[in-house]
Amino acid sequence: MNMIFLGAPGSGKGTQAEVVSEKLNIPAISTGNMLREAVKNGTPAGLAAQAYMVKGDLVPDETVIGIIQERIAKDDAKKGFILDGFPRTVEQAKALEDMGINIDLAVEIAVADEKICKRMGGRRVCEACGSSYHVEFKPTKVEGKCDICPGNVVQRVDDKPETVLSRLETYHEKTEPLRDFYSERGKLKSVPGQEEIADTTALTLKAIGV
Numbered sequence: 001m002n003m004i005f006l007g008a009p010g011s012g013k014g015t016q017a018e019v020v021s022e023k024l025n026i027p028a029i030s031t032g033n034m035l036r037e038a039v040k041n042g043t044p045a046g047l048a049a050q051a052y053m054v055k056g057d058l059v060p061d062e063t064v065i066g067i068i069q070e071r072i073a074k075d076d077a078k079k080g081f082i083l084d085g086f087p088r089t090v091e092q093a094k095a096l097e098d099m100g101i102n103i104d105l106a107v108e109i110a111v112a113d114e115k116i117c118k119r120m121g122g123r124r125v126c127e128a129c130g131s132s133y134h135v136e137f138k139p140t141k142v143e144g145k146c147d148i149c150p151g152n153v154v155q156r157v158d159d160k161p162e163t164v165l166s167r168l169e170t171y172h173e174k175t176e177p178l179r180d181f182y183s184e185r186g187k188l189k190s191v192p193g194q195e196e197i198a199d200t201t202a203l204t205l206k207a208i209g210v
């Protein structure tokens, strides 16, 4: 099954993508994680993306489409995949169609803006493997250390309050039209994000039908 997880930054879509990925044994492919890795390694894509990411703006479509095309072509994605954070524009969704990639389901994790702003301050990410955490809702076992790898868990530069607001604006303007795009194709399932991660997971799995 090929799936897309849609939702505002901080909606919890990355966390849900990780859970579903483990359950279905298919990779969760996060363009945000791949771009952060590229920035860290100073690759050409990373250099092209960095200035946009720090401000909370979207990276140009051609950079992200190139990265995703390469990743989807890998062997582990042959049996299915979850895209987390891609597509983020209608142009990117059309590019997926043009690549001949069939999407079975677009799962939206719906959370109101006010809740997002409250949540974002506590969000943390492993700088080595990209695993997501939250100081309140999903704390690490050892403070500042990833549960999965020896990496350090930090706040993302773009999770600072002033950047969060502009990311939310970008989401409404550029990404939200994807709800209609996938709804028109009969592929959209909307899951109301809950306070507890496990409750959102239960609704997500129900929506996916597993």
Ligand code: AMP
Pocket (backbone or CB within 6 Å): 009, 031, 032, 033, 035, 052, 053, 054, 056, 057, 058, 059, 060, 061, 064, 084, 085, 086, 087, 088, 089, 092, 158, 167
């Ligand atoms: P995320 O981890 O998904 O919140 O992504 C972090 C940042 O990476 C975003 O604010 C964008 O600057 C960039 N980014 C990630 N995915 C995309 C995408 N599909 N299109 C454009 N920019 C992206």
